[in-house]
Every structure is written in C-alpha cells, then in structure tokens.
Amino acid sequence: MVAVKAGILGATGAVGQRFVEALANHPWFEITALAASERSAGKTYREAAGWRLDTAMPESVENIEVVPVDPKAVDADVVFSALPADLAFTVEPEFAKAGFAVASNASSYRMEKDIPLVIPEVNPEHLGLIEVQQDARGWDGYIITNPNCSTIVMTVTLKPLMKFGLETVQVATMQAISGAGFSGVPAMAIYDNVIPYIGSEETKMETETLKLLGEFNGSEIVPADMKVSASCHRVPVIDGHTEAIWAGMRDKPAPEEVREAFLKFDPKLGELPSEPRKAIIVRDEVDRPQPRLDRNMGKGMSVSVGRIREGIRYIAMGHNTIRGAAGASVLNAELLHSIGKL
Template sequence: MKVAVLGATGMVGRTFVRLLEGHPWFRVEKLVASERSAGRPYGEVVEDSPDEFRGLEIVSLGEFLEDPGVDLVFNALPASLSREVEEKLAEEIPVFTNARAHRYDEDVPILVPEVNPDHLGLVEVQRERRGWEGFIVTNPNCSTAVLTVSLAPLREFGIRRVHVATMQAVSGAGFSGLPALAVHDNVIPFISGEEWKIENESRKILGRIKGGKIEPAPFEVSAIATRVPVLHGHTEAVFVELARGSVEDVREAFESFDPLGRLGLPSYEKPLIYTEVPQPRLHRDRGRGLTVAVGRLEKSGRVFKYVVTGHNLVRGAAGGSLLNAELAVKLGYI
C-alpha cells in the first residue's frame, strides 16, 4: 500500500518516517514538505534519515495535491494548513492526521486504537454525509493520548472524576517552540490551549457513538498543563475518583490491559506496563515508544492516584496515527 507523509521534515514527520522504515504493509512513496525543501533528497534535509529514504526526493505540498498517487496519507502538517488539505484529500484517500483541525468535528473520530476502536464506525458516517471515498481519522493531543491509555482499563470501575497535572517534554512544542533559556532550570505552568484539549478530547475518546456522533463520557476531566526541561516523554500525575475497586483490582487492570494484542498489527506493542516509579528517561522508549508506563498507585477514599509517562512523539503522535491506520486496514475500512 503506497503512502505519503505530509510535513515530513518536521519533528512529528521525521518520527513518521522513522517508524515507517521497513513497514510490511505501507511503502513510503512520497515525502512532502515546504517549497524550500522540495526537489532535494530527504537525507540531505534530514541528516539522520533512515537509509531507506535518504535518496527519496522531497515533493512540495502544491505538487503533491495536484497528483497524490498514493493509497493513504499520514499528515504532520501544522493545523493552520491542515483543514482544507485534509478535506481535499479525503474526497478520495484515507487521511490519518496528527493535526487538530478536524478533531472536534462530530463525524470524525479521535482514535486511540486500544481505547476506542469502535469509533472507527464514524468512517461510514463521514463517507455518507460528505460524499467521500476516503475519510479522516485524527489522533489526540499527545498528553491526551498518554492519559486515555491509562484511563481505559479503569472504565470497569466506574470513573466519576479525573484530575491531572502534566509535566510535558519540550519536544511537544516543536523545533522552535520554546527558547532554551525559558525552559532551562525552570517549570512553565502554562501551555496555551493544552488544558482545554486534554479535558475535551479525553471525554470524546472515552465516550460512545450515538446517533452518528460521539456522546462524550459523562464525567469531569480537569487539567493543569506544565512544560518541563525534559527532551522527550510526557509525565502526568493523575487523580481518579472511581465508584468501586481496590488498589489490587486497579493494578491488575493496568497489568492485564492488552485489548488488541490478538490482531497482529505490525506496530503493536503492549500498551501499558506497571512500574513502581515511571520516569521519562527510563521508560519513554519501552515498546518502541508505544508503551505507556504507569505506577505510584495509591488510594485515598474513592480517589486513586498514579503517575503515568509516555513518549509524546510516538505514542502521542506519529506512532498512534500509524496504529490507527493499521487498525483501519485490519478491520476492513481500507
């Protein structure tokens, strides 16, 4: 299956390219970037490019849109460019996107394969309503992805309320997102728009399909987002009020959570591991960056608290989107 990566020279785009090296289902046909990179070999622009793609010539976005010539698109473009581009492509081609442009459309899923695979059912709603042959599937904000993987096993205990404080890596801000002097020796307790995304995307992901759209989960999600001087790996302190369950029950739910392992997806890794003290430097690369580490589990009354950490560029971005595409192929949507 021929695929293209849009925004291939950015931080998330480079992660897409690295994860697609040697992929058994998807063959990278086109790497798309800005006009200033177009016409140059990918390895000349991205020095640490996988050998497989070093000689592949970069295509400009305008040239690509004239003749995509692929079966599937991974999008790592900025949100400001993505809405019109994604809609144009989705008329004929499935689009799996890291951009937020369509996350909040009622007929577009925010997909985390282990958490809400049934939300792929919205693909048929999109096709019918919009007259598309393709479709758009989004993945969530990076901190939301890590959080919802940890919350999914807790649904059986009746989630009543979620509070979370994030400690987010600087790579989540992109190559030029933060001046070095701003974050060095510092914690920045504000990331524009981040808390709203966590609070609203989580409820959509953990909700259910009803009447051709997602009915958000009924519980409150409240977030404080901070930026910390860590390169990769978002860490989150989570406080969850549950209707029932013990520490032993919750830990067992974490450790046994593996809903898609039987499907044989090429990129699939066990989504959760339990470790006493999760830390980004030690655990962000577990499962090639797709495994989330959870620990520090304690209980006070009906409130359970724990710490979770996951790789923001893999589980929280490109790797999550790649899993979305693999699941869509496996379930027959492509």
C-alpha cells in the same frame, strides 16, 4: 502482501521524522511520498530534513525528492499528516476529497462530529464514523485523527478504569519540549525552568478524553459522562510526557484492584505491527516511571504507570512523539488496514 502506499505530509518536522522512522521498514506500508513546505520541495529528503533523531536516517528515504503538500503531487493510498494545525485545516479535506485516507496527527478535526478520534486500545469502534463522514461530505477518502499527546498517554490508562465507574479525573502534566516541535521552545526559556502554560493543551485534554471514552451509537459519539480537569506544564525533558493523575471512581477500588486492572489490560490488538506486547506497563519501584528510563518501552508505544495510591492517584508516562503522535497515527492506519479500510 502488496504494500500500502504511504505518504507523509510535514515529513521534515519533529513528528514527520518519527513517521519516517516508523514507516521505513514497516511490514504493511511503503513510503512513496514525502511532502513539506515550498522551502523543502524539490530537495532530496536528506537535504531538506535536517535529521534530528538518534537513529540513522533510513537509507531508503535519503534520495526521495520532497514534494509540495498537494494531492496532485502525492502518490499514495494513505497519507499521514504531521502538518501545523492551521495548514492541516485546509489541506486534509483536499486529500480526503481526492480519495486519500488521511491519518492525521494534527488537532484541526479531532472534535468534528463526523471525524473519528481514535486510540485503537480505547475506542476502535469509533471508526464506524468513517461511513457517516463520507455520506455527509461526499468524499471518496476520509480523515481519521489521533488525540493530543498528553490526552493519549492519560486515556490509555483510563480505559481499564472505566469498569469501576470513572466519574472525575484531575491531571497535572509535565510535558517534554519536543512536544512544541524543533524550534518551539527556546533553550533560554526552558533550561533551569518550568513553564506553567501550554496553549490550548488543557482544553484539549478536557474535551478529547470525553469523546474518546464516549459511545458510538451508529450515527454519532455520545461523550462520556464525567469531568476532566487538567493543568499543563512544560519541563526540561527532551521526550516523554509525565502525568500525575487523580481518578475518582464510583466503586472506590483499592490501589491493588487498580494495579490488577492495569496489569490485565489486553486490547487484543497483537496482530498490529506497532501494538506493543503490553499497552500499559506497571512499575512497582517507588521512583518510576521516569521519562529517561521508560519512554522507549515497547518501542515507544507502551505507557508506563506507577505510584498507584489511595485516592486513586498514580503517575503515567509515555513517549510524546511516538505513542503520542506518529506511532499513534501508524497504529490507527494498521487498524484500518486490518479491517479492510485501506
């Protein structure tokens, strides 16, 4: 199989490095371009990146010269975007217009009517919006997006509950500091502390979830008819967002039925290289899931759940920069490739 040429926009950042990690030995994609700011352009990736992951920098990328974030400088079929949202807002359409498939991790276009917001295990059919988008905008390429990291972790677990008639969701998050990027939260602010505010996070969880669980009617997404209410908090954990979720359902399933629904959840995506063997892992121990112990399950792509109680109340936990960011975009691109869209 000829590898799909893959570029990474924002390749030196927290999510960008996760993209490099996920794509360096990928069976379908080959990294052909690494792009970042003018501060990094012209340097080798080794010089520019300041590698911060606890796996070694892949040798294949060490000497790649970083290029500016410009369609003319990037040789690729698909670009993975890990750019700050304000920059992604102007840059991503330029790439789509120039014929690239853009798999974006940034928030800029998630809620646009004609741009798919996709989690492969939840709403693969929403990729039908790509044609609507290309017709409306006259682009040769297109943009698809993955949700906010907290939204992804929660929504993967809500999907198997839809059959019980999901009506209300309340969620309180405990979010890792890597979610704010490498220099996002000063150590003096987060050490020995909890910060009960993450800008725009609650609105993102409350709106993106309805789009994800909504129905594609051939021309647009009809949002799910339910209410989501979120409270988001930063905690001194490096990676892994933990969420306490209360799910109100019409059929009032017992905890054991909810556990069964999680256990049996099979999105049938086994042919995609990044899809974990289990999208949802059920932990029966009273004190799990925990970020330090469970975040790398399924190579960081599984969401772990536990403490399923009457109410229905449960805890969900997932790796925010893998399942919630780079891994999610790569999985979206794998889905696109599997349906002939790359």
